[in-house]
Amino acid sequence: DIQMTQSPSALSASVGDRVTISCRASQNIDKWLAWYQQKPGKAPKLLIYFASRLETGVPSRFSGSGSGTEFTLTINSLQPDDFATYFCQEYDGDLYTFGPGTKVQIK
Amino acid sequence: EVQLSESGGGLVQPGGSLRLSCAASGFTFSSYSMTWVRQAPGKGLEWVSTISGGGVNIHYADSVKGRFTVSRDNSETTVFLHMRSLRADDTAVYYCAKDSGGMLDYWGQGTRVTV
Numbered sequence: 654d655i656q657m658t659q660s661p662s663a664l665s666a667s668v669g670d671r672v673t674i675s676c677r678a679s680q681n682i683d684k685w686l687a688w689y690q691q692k693p694g695k696a697p698k699l700l701i702y703f704a705s706r707l708e709t710g711v712p713s714r715f716s717g718s719g720s721g722t723e724f725t726l727t728i729n730s731l732q733p734d735d736f737a738t739y740f741c742q743e744y745d746g747d748l749y750t751f752g753p754g755t756k757v758q759i760k
Numbered sequence: 761e762v763q764l765s766e767s768g769g770g771l772v773q774p775g776g777s778l779r780l781s782c783a784a785s786g787f788t789f790s791s792y793s794m795t796w797v798r799q800a801p802g803k804g805l806e807w808v809s810t811i812s813g814g815g816v817n818i819h820y821a822d823s824v825k826g827r828f829t830v831s832r833d834n835s836e837t838t839v840f841l842h843m844r845s846l847r848a849d850d851t852a853v854y855y856c857a858k859d860s861g862g863m864l865d866y867w868g869q870g871t872r873v874t875v
Binding site for chain 1: 795797804805807817819821855861863864865867868870
């Protein structure tokens with residue numbers, strides 16, 4: 654099974670900051686990676702798919718990069734609405750695995 | 761507009777059974793796989809099961825294999841998750857999601873299961 658890790662597990666940032674979250678797969682998943690945002694009590698929301706493709710309607714301050722085993726989610730100019738938990742998910746095969754999440758908190 | 765609405769959650773005794781439903785609308789239901797994901801209190805997301813559009817290809821996480829059964833009724837645009845032999849560690853919010861080749865592009869609001 655593929656294992657996913659994320660770093661950091663939590664971070665504190667200010668409005669306007671640039672934030673970078675890393676996700677690592679235990680084996681090569683090409684670009685079969687998605688990123689989700691989740692706010693407390695709400696369902697996750699798809700942000701990025703195929704590692705770097707922005708889902709329709711998602712602000713352009715969100716971007717994804719990477720391939721193989723190393724991936725990054727970047728939020729440029731963090732906005733108040735962006736304080737949430739972010740999960741990566743691999744979908745390289747028939748079984749999916751989520752990363753443990755990164756909580757982005759207000760500094 | 762794509763809409764997904766889960767129901768059927770509740771409080772159940774260990775060893776008991778429950779059937780979750782997810783009613784879908786706003787897309788060609790039979791053309792898409794559907795996936796169940798759960799989230800234990802205060803924890804991360806865990807993939808549970810995926811069923812293909814025609815219901816032929818089905819996959820389960822090891823943690824639920826042999827206890828949970830996923831099915832779908834394309835005429836009713838509904839996907840089900842039959843859960844039996846429930847354990848305390850099955851306690852979670854269960855989400856259904858529209859599966860577009862592995863990316864989960866629409867999610868329901870979730871239904872809470874407490875064992």
